[in-house]
């Protein structure tokens with residue numbers, strides 16, 4: 001299956017959740033078993049040899065492919081969530097996003113210095129969300145941090161927010 005087929009199957013919704021946003025809806029990829037399997041295979045191939053011990057997924061669309069990938073990599077899964085959702089002690093980071101401001105949190109004991117981390121989210125827009133997630137994960141002084149998206153919106157140049165961007169990758173660029 002070509003990446004073009006995957007791209008063609010992403011649904012675009014104009015003016016969601018606010019006017020001016022062209023929302024990329026990945027649920028149309030997830031609902032088709034062949035597309036979901038292809039996505040899972042492509043992600044697994046990219047990270048199978050990196051020694052990933054924890055996949056960190058960002059609420060909420062990072063909670064779909066994140067655990068699928070973690071299972072295939074024999075890694076654990078760690079959620080990054082919006083405030084008030086994680087039950088134990090947390091650390092947090094605030095950030096700007098394409099449509100508004102937000103805060104994210106992770107459990108204080110989620111990671112250790114022995115971990116090799118892959119942070120996953122569905123989409124890279126301005127990069128603010130992932131930058132905040134990266135800053136949270138950095139506090140744990142893990143061995144390495146990789147970043148992965150299903151989709152990167154090239155026009156928004158989100159990658160430029162990161163100094164060391166060779167470890168940032170996306171399955172599809174549009």
Ligand code: AMP
Pocket residue numbers: 021022023024025058059061096097098121122123124125126127128129130158
């Ligand atoms: P950003 O912080 O600007 O990179 O925004 C990324 C986050 O917002 C991701 O969690 C996406 O799910 C969501 N997001 C931002 N823009 C879009 C868009 N155009 N289509 C779908 N999701 C988006």
